[in-house]
Amino acid sequence: MIKVLIADDQELIRESLKIVLGANEDMEVTGTAENGEEVLSQVKKEKPDVILMDIRMPGIDGVECTRLVKERYPDIYIIVLTTFDDDEYIFGALKYGASGYLLKGISMKNLAEAIRTVVSGKAMINPDITDKVVKLFNHMAQGSYSIQVDNALTEELTKTEWKVIQKIGCGMSNKEIASELALSEGTVRNYLSSVLSKLELRDRTQLAIWAVQTGAVNRYI
Structure with missing residues (x-):
């Protein structure tokens, strides 16, 4: 059973999502919250598997709340709900x-399906904003959002792992990478897990x- 916490400052949205998601046999809505403070309180009590996080909330917004939750409960998955023009919030939420x-x-x-996808360990980005997110990756990488990896750790990467890194840096999904490299999706997931472990990185983002940031997307292999 997947335990879900719904965070949104609009009551109608909270209650609608609660009813609809609760109708799934494999999901249980453990609570709702209208702001970041309530999210942190609910998380402490209920320990949900997934939080549906409205990006714009009064007080502690969705970005700051994501940071606080992941610092304290790194195993909780967070799906950010946004409108198309919330560019300024995407940086922090992904970071x-x-x-x-x-x-x-x-x-x-x-x-x-998105909830099930993230619980399985995959990232889920709405197809309509994938291009925008890839561009933001570039902006983040060239700005102050620096991700540091010890160069010595990269020496353990195989040729195929470098190829997988390239594709991920270009914003490809596991399915797209599998097609490009003639691998199964399961094999791609295994390579991704190996890469994250070797580079001591938290996640796909x-x-x-x-x-x-390092130019690995343009690396000649």
Whole structure:
């Protein structure tokens, strides 16, 4: 059973999501919150698996709340819900470890699938904003959002792992990488897990930023 916490400052959205998601046999909505303070209180009591996090909330907004939750409870997955023009918030949400970035208005069926996807350990970005997020990776990598990796750690990477890093840096999904490299999705997931372990990085987002920042996306292999 996947335990979900819903955070949104609009009561109608909170209650609608609670009803619809609660209808899934594999999901339980453990609580709702209208601001970041309530999220932190609920998380402490309920320990949800996933938080649906509205990016714009009064007080502690979704970005800061993502940072605080991931610092204290790194195993909790966070899916950020946003509108298309929330560019200024995407930097922080990705930097601090959000596993998903979805547009409000996504169908309930697709939202439920997104929750299952992040719980399985994959990132989930709404297809409509994938290009925007890739551009933001570049901006983040060239700005103050620096991801540091000891050069000695990269010596353990294999040729195929470098190829996977390149594709992730270009914003490709596991399915797209599998097609490009003639591998199964399961094999790509295994390579990704190995790369994260070798480079001592937390997640796919950090790896993508590092790949752009260091020029790994343009590395000749």
